[in-house]
Amino acid sequence: MCRHLAYLGPPVRLAELLFEPAHALVRQSWAPRDMRGGGTINADGFGVGWYPDDGDPVRYRRAQPIWSDPTIAELAAVTRAGAVLAAVRSATVGMAVLDGAAAPFAEGRWLFSHNGVVRGWPDAVVPLAARLPVRDLLTLDAATDSALLWALVRHRLRAGDDPAEAVAATVAEVAVAAPGSRLNVLLTDGRRVVGTTAGHALSVRAAAGAVLLASEPHDDDPGWRPVPEGHLVTATVDEVRMCPLPTR
Numbered sequence: 001m002c003r004h005l006a007y008l009g010p011p012v013r014l015a016e017l018l019f020e021p022a023h024a025l026v027r028q029s030w031a032p033r034d035m036r037g038g039g040t041i042n043a044d045g046f047g048v049g050w051y052p053d054d055g056d057p058v059r060y061r062r063a064q065p066i067w068s069d070p071t072i073a074e075l076a077a078v079t080r081a082g083a084v085l086a087a088v089r090s091a092t093v094g095m096a097v098l099d100g101a102a103a104p105f106a107e108g109r110w111l112f113s114h115n116g117v118v119r120g121w122p123d124a125v126v127p128l129a130a131r132l133p134v135r136d137l138l139t140l141d142a143a144t145d146s147a148l149l150w151a152l153v154r155h156r157l158r159a160g161d162d163p164a165e166a167v168a169a170t171v172a173e174v175a176v177a178a179p180g181s182r183l184n185v186l187l188t189d190g191r192r193v194v195g196t197t198a199g200h201a202l203s204v205r206a207a208a209g210a211v212l213l214a215s216e217p218h219d220d221d222p223g224w225r226p227v228p229e230g231h232l233v234t235a236t237v238d239e240v241r242m243c244p245l246p247t248r
């Protein structure tokens with residue numbers, strides 16, 4: 001279900017992340033190696049967000065397979081960035097297929113992606129959603145579990161929570177409200193990345209002042225390390241930390 005990645009480091013062309021590696025995101029969209037919980041390919045949309053000249057991020061999102069859009073190939077060939085978050089989407093059954101349902105979701109410097117599913121959607125999370133301002137619910141990017149998950153994380157960020165706390169607390173409360181959910185997320189402000197493993201795989205490769213987190217390693221570099229299940233990862237170009245996700 002969905003494949004995503006986050007990169008921080010020296011500026012690279014987007015194509016170096018999305019298209020060129022042997023098992024790049026475009027290949028993971030039609031031949032993923034490690035799909036869990038339903039879904040076989042990631043053809044319901046894609047999105048990429050990047051930080052031009054370290055400014056606020058811009059996004060390109062479409063509700064079509066990444067391999068079928070000539071514009072992203074052209075953009076990726078010439079666009080360079082030192083921070084990128086990208087995803088390809090396999091829509092959960094019953095969820096809208098719209099540009100706005102494709103990650104990354106965004107506000108200010110933040111970019112967010114969810115790989116997984118909220119079980120019992122939407123009933124299971126109505127009590128959590130009810131804590132959000134009505135405005136946030138009326139302006140969700142799409143009526144999907146991932147967009148609501150972003151609204152919950154964003155609500156905590158707006159309140160001043162540390163990003164790792166915002167992610168860990170949201171994943172913990174959704175896991176309790178909707179047991180059996182798969183809640184791998186990525187959150188970045190272009191300087192650090194917070195990620196989780198809660199039902200899906202995630203690998204990390206850190207080297208030479210760059211860090212890449214990805215659902216699946218995109219090449220056979222021996223530097224890739226799997227993140228154990230049930231963990232929170234906090235990464236900058238200098239340091240990768242992992243700790244067990246808190247439960248509640």
Ligand code: GLN
Nearest residue numbers: 001002090091092115116
């Ligand atoms: N449930 C989310 C959606 O439908 C994410 C799906 C996924 O990870 N495959 O958009």
